[in-house]
Amino acid sequence: MIALDDVCKAFGANRVLCGVTLSVGRGESLVVIGGSGSGKSVLLKCILGLVPPDSGRIALDGQDVTRLPRDPFLARFGMLFQGGALFDSLRVWENVAFRLLRGPGRRPRAEARAAAIAKLARVGLGAATADLYPAELSGGMQKRVGLARAIAADPEVIFFDEPTTGLDPIMAGVINALIREIVVEMGATAITITHDMASVRAIADRVAMLHDGVIRWQGPVAGMDAASDPFLQQFIHGRAEGPIAALR
Amino acid sequence: MRIVLAPLAVTGAAVLGLLAGVGRATLFALSVLSHLLRPPFYLREFASALMTIGYFSLPVVGLTALFTGGALALQIYAGGARFNAEAVVPSIVAIGMVRELGPVLGGLMVAARVASSIAAELGTMKVTEQIDALVTLSTHPLKYLAVPRVLAATLAVPVLVGVGDAIGIFGGYLVGTTRLGFDAATYLRNTVDFLEFWDIGSGLVKGAVFGFIVALMGAWFGMNSARGAQGVGAATKAAVVTASVLILAANYVLTELFFSA
Ligand SMILES: Nc1ncnc2c1ncn2[C@@H]1O[C@H](COP(=O)(O)OP(=O)(O)O)[C@@H](O)[C@H]1O
Ligand SMILES: [Mg+2]
Numbered sequence: 050m051i052a053l054d055d056v057c058k059a060f061g062a063n064r065v066l067c068g069v070t071l072s073v074g075r076g077e078s079l080v081v082i083g084g085s086g087s088g089k090s091v092l093l094k095c096i097l098g099l100v101p102p103d104s105g106r107i108a109l110d111g112q113d114v115t116r117l118p119r120d121p122f123l124a125r126f127g128m129l130f131q132g133g134a135l136f137d138s139l140r141v142w143e144n145v146a147f148r149l150l151r152g153p154g155r156r157p158r159a160e161a162r163a164a165a166i167a168k169l170a171r172v173g174l175g176a177a178t179a180d181l182y183p184a185e186l187s188g189g190m191q192k193r194v195g196l197a198r199a200i201a202a203d204p205e206v207i208f209f210d211e212p213t214t215g216l217d218p219i220m221a222g223v224i225n226a227l228i229r230e231i232v233v234e235m236g237a238t239a240i241t242i243t244h245d246m247a248s249v250r251a252i253a254d255r256v257a258m259l260h261d262g263v264i265r266w267q268g269p270v271a272g273m274d275a276a277s278d279p280f281l282q283q284f285i286h287g288r289a290e291g292p293i294a295a296l297r
Numbered sequence: 298m299r300i301v302l303a304p305l306a307v308t309g310a311a312v313l314g315l316l317a318g319v320g321r322a323t324l325f326a327l328s329v330l331s332h333l334l335r336p337p338f339y340l341r342e343f344a345s346a347l348m349t350i351g352y353f354s355l356p357v358v359g360l361t362a363l364f365t366g367g368a369l370a371l372q373i374y375a376g377g378a379r380f381n382a383e384a385v386v387p388s389i390v391a392i393g394m395v396r397e398l399g400p401v402l403g404g405l406m407v408a409a410r411v412a413s414s415i416a417a418e419l420g421t422m423k424v425t426e427q428i429d430a431l432v433t434l435s436t437h438p439l440k441y442l443a444v445p446r447v448l449a450a451t452l453a454v455p456v457l458v459g460v461g462d463a464i465g466i467f468g469g470y471l472v473g474t475t476r477l478g479f480d481a482a483t484y485l486r487n488t489v490d491f492l493e494f495w496d497i498g499s500g501l502v503k504g505a506v507f508g509f510i511v512a513l514m515g516a517w518f519g520m521n522s523a524r525g526a527q528g529v530g531a532a533t534k535a536a537v538v539t540a541s542v543l544i545l546a547a548n549y550v551l552t553e554l555f556f557s558a
Contacts (some may be wrong), residue, residue: 083521097432097433098432099429099432099433118436121299123432123433123435124435126433127433128430128433130426130429131426132426132429133423134426134427134429134430135427135430136422136426136427136430136431138345138418147434147436148434148435149438151337151434151435152337152435152436181493198434261356
């Protein structure tokens with residue numbers, strides 16, 4: 050469904066992506082792993098057009114994304130940002146219902162609010178949080194509100210950027226299960242970024258490891274442990290020693 | 298040779314960078330203008346911008362005008378006394394206030410208060426990825442964030458200037474009647490008799506231009522903020538400084554346009 054071909058992106062002298070080739074099928078859950086600063090977030094932003102790639106092609110259903118009209122293109126996506134990126138001038142429910150309150154598919158406020166509260170319940174937040182402001186929530190709650198916002202309009206493709214970072218293990222488990230459920234139930238295509246190997250095993254159909262600007266390894270999650278790639282093994286087992294330098 | 302050329306190269310690069318920045322800011326301004334009349338319109342954002350930019354600026358603009366009007370009365374009295382023209386105080390205070398000091402000082406106070414807060418808010422939104430999030434939610438950041446604020450400031454600052462004019466003239470009146478021995482009725486009559494409509498109107502037009510400048514600079518520097526808290530700080534400073542200088546420059550140009558014979 051989404052195909053990247055030889056995508057490169059540099060910020061000045063900092064070459065972040067140097068020839069990423071990767072694809073995700075419809076209804077598939079791909080997890081991208083890789084060290085901090087390896088360009089995982091930049092990868093997602095390139096697909097969405099938030100960061101223009103320097104070279105390479107990105108296609109959605111075989112069509113070049115730069116040629117597709119922006120609004121219908123973006124309407125097919127939902128994204129959970131690494132830091133939540135909630136609008137702090139809006140209440141929690143207005144954040145979740147942002148897309149429902151505006152644009153062509155706009156719904157009455159009461160209806161949008163009810164839909165938002167239903168999505169909040171799915172991520173384990175009670176109706177009482179709906180009227181708070183994001184600044185009044187803990188980091189983990191903000192993350193879950195971001196998740197609720199990403200799935201609010203039932204998108205076809207969802208990107209989760211570190212969905213469980215900063216959550217306690219139980220809540221992380223809840224979120225992992227939820228992501229899996231969304232992919233299975235909604236038939237959504239998902240790309241998830243994570244460092245958390247428990248998440249990888251819970252969420253992934255397929256795993257790709259980004260290192261040094263390229264996809265170092267990719268394959269089904271079941272083949273991950275048996276793979277011989279030393280970079281992948283070091284990452285999976287969290288070893289300080291190995292081909293990936295700890296000093297970056 | 299290198300020693301001679303290096304500083305030139307650095308200067309040249311800086312000038313080119315500045316020109317490129319001015320060019321992009323101009324395109325941004327044109328883009329904001331072109332979006333003013335095209336839907337969707339974000340009424341909620343416009344109303345809240347009108348409150349923060351207009352209503353909540355009243356105290357600071359009012360106080361500025363009050364003290365300025367008072368000081369102006371004292372100065373003009375002292376100056377007028379040198380050629381026995383103390384009687385001009387009411388009319389000169391009024392003309393000075395509505396044509397020049399009301400809009401300029403009001404504009405500068407709004408620049409300090411509003412350009413900074415817009416730049417800091419939008420800059421924080423930029424560095425915390427809220428602006429990226431807007432895009433993924435199919436919302437045009439310029440239209441959602443910049444347009445309502447620019448429109449609100451362009452409409453609100455003239456009103457602030459009008460209120461400031463009145464308060465400034467009142468400040469002059471207070472000083473004139475209590476400290477300088479003017480008769481209240483005479484002071485008011487002299488104020489009204491010599492004031493022409495275009496004196497006030499030109500000041501209000503200036504206010505609209507200054508309001509546009511203030512919100513535009515706040516939005517421009519905020520939305521282009523560099524990363525991190527430092528980036529937001531730098532954006533805020535640049536917004537206030539640039540807005541203030543542009544206000545003073547625009548004031549000269551407008552005064553030349555309106556009043557040079
Ligand atoms: N807007 C930007 N401007 C400059 N450099 C950036 C920008 N976004 C990301 N980078 C750089 O790109 C690299 C990868 O960042 P990122 O994708 O956020 O890493 P991660 O894999 O941890 O998500 C980092 O070195 C970061 O400093
Ligand atoms: Mg990241």
